[in-house]
């Protein structure tokens with residue numbers, strides 16, 4: 001019994017520092033520290049790993065009726081367009097046919113950028129003019145996906161801050177448009193999060209989730225020095241699976257999320 | 269100017285009876301936590317609180333009638349002091365060169381065009397150079413954005429950013445532009461090759477301003493990014509982008525603390541007018557929540 005009461009405050013502080021420096025945030029870090037106080041100091045790291053793996057193991061429904069529509073959303077500059085290119089190639093390597101929809105009709109150069117990625121991925125692309133209604137492009141893209149018998153439709157959208165209600169409503173309309181076409185659409189709504197982002201990522205997920213109902217997360221730019229620890233409070237609160245990790249700017253810099261590797265990097 | 273959480277924390281100092289140094293230290297721990305929640309780097313927050321503590325446990329504060337008010341004032345003033353006074357762009361040469369650097373997706377290309385607009389309003393004649401030869405359609409993005417807003421842009425395509433920068437410098441001297449804005453590719457602070465490219469561009473174009481563009485929602489990593497960019501390339505100032513959202517912006521404090529370089533502008537939207545000059549009081553209030 002007295003064994004359990006023994007604490008190692010210095011080690012706890014060191015662990016707290018690692019977690020906070022990894023963007024895990026005050027609240028979730030405190031949760032872990034309180035849990036660690038319940039075990040013997042020799043068991044701290046082992047218990048921490050257990051808790052982290054447990055927290056990051058979120059089941060994901062991955063069986064859908066084709067064409068599987070992936071709607072990519074997120075704030076500005078996080079890597080949505082690049083990620084679609086990489087995931088497109090990833091699916092192509094798995095012998096799936098892929099169609100891209102250029103529903104970012106707002107940002108300069110967005111359509112040209114996605115077109116280059118479509119060529120790299122060996123995917124077809126549906127696009128319109130600059131300034132077109134993104135919902136209309138999504139509508140047409142789904143029709144094209146069906147008529148071409150495509151396995152996966154990846155939809156790129158304009159970056160938007162979750163605080164801009166008009167833009168969030170535009171996004172909801174893209175979803176509704178697809179949903180009216182077929183009630184299971186879009187089967188996946190993935191929020192793209194930049195690993196260098198701090199606690200604001202939690203607000204991003206909160207609002208996007210509230211407005212759209214998210215099905216998963218892609219964490220990009222993990223090739224930098226940021227740990228992406230903010231996904232811990234996110235997963236804990238919203239119970240969303242992290243599906244992919246972006247690890248660079250080249251076409252094959254994408255991996256399926258591996259909790260163990262993520263945790264190794266976080267605690268290194 | 270500071271409402272909500274921080275005021276609550278500091279008001280609580282005086283609640284449990286006479287304020288002692290120990291009570292102040294305990295209370296300041298809460299302030300440190302609030303800063304970390306605002307994305308201020310853990311180490312930067314720690315050092316900042318030490319500075320505040322030195323003054324906050326002084327006799328003057330403890331013996332005052334309103335110690336918690338005094339402590340709030342100390343926190344706010346030390347924050348403003350740390351963030352630094354606003355400094356104008358250095359545009360003393362002709363032509364004056366501004367070079368934008370930073371991580372991928374931070375907002376450099378958009379900011380380059382905003383800066384051209386800002387300079388034009390000040391009666392200058394800016395020229396934009398798309399020195400990002402890496403990102404798909406980077407050239408088209410800058411060219412189209414520049415042309416849409418009526419700013420001249422270097423349109424010669426080359427596959428080497430250093431050679432392109434030199435060629436642009438030559439052309440601009442001929443055309444008498446007084447301010448050159450070089451947009452560069454996003455790069456990691458740990459990518460040796462790309463950092464080397466930035467150094468070579470800098471050596472070729474001799475900028476009077478090398479501005480680090482930092483995403484306002486950057487978390488703890490802001491310290492690493494800023495330190496490496498400053499030590500390896502050398503920066504003269506910082507621009508924080510996407511501050512039109514609800515990010516607290518603690519990265520501003522981290523970047524300023526670790527480089528000592530001035531924050532010059534805040535990006536507050538995607539349109540050309542969405543560039544604000546840095547005002548320390550406003551940023552301090554925002555970080556302190």
Ligand SMILES: Nc1nc2c(ncn2[C@@H]2O[C@H](COP(=O)(O)OP(=O)(O)OP(=O)(O)O)[C@@H](O)[C@H]2O)c(=O)[nH]1
Pocket residue numbers: 074075076077078079080081082083104107110157158159160220221222223224245246247248249253372373403454456
């Ligand atoms: N190092 C690194 N860079 C990345 C990664 N993913 C994307 N990028 C880069 O980040 C920058 C922004 O990527 P985009 O794909 O344009 O981001 P976006 O979310 O579509 O941006 P907006 O459409 O403007 O909101 C580009 O320079 C990409 O090459 C990654 O995993 N690692």
Ligand SMILES: Nc1nc2c(ncn2[C@@H]2O[C@H](COP(=O)(O)OP(=O)(O)OP(=O)(O)O)[C@@H](O)[C@H]2O)c(=O)[nH]1
Pocket residue numbers: 076077107159161370371372373374375376377378379400403406452453454455481509510511512534535536537538542
């Ligand atoms: N809301 C908001 N969006 C911004 C701001 N500055 C830039 N953006 C957006 O952020 C995204 C990325 O901007 P870019 O200018 O392409 O970023 P970049 O640093 O040039 O990206 P790379 O060249 O890939 O490194 C775009 O969607 C911009 O419209 C800002 O101050 N506020």
Ligand SMILES: [Mg+2]
Pocket residue numbers: 080081082104110156157158159
């Ligand atoms: Mg995009």
Ligand SMILES: [Mg+2]
Pocket residue numbers: 376377378400403406452453454
């Ligand atoms: Mg750019």
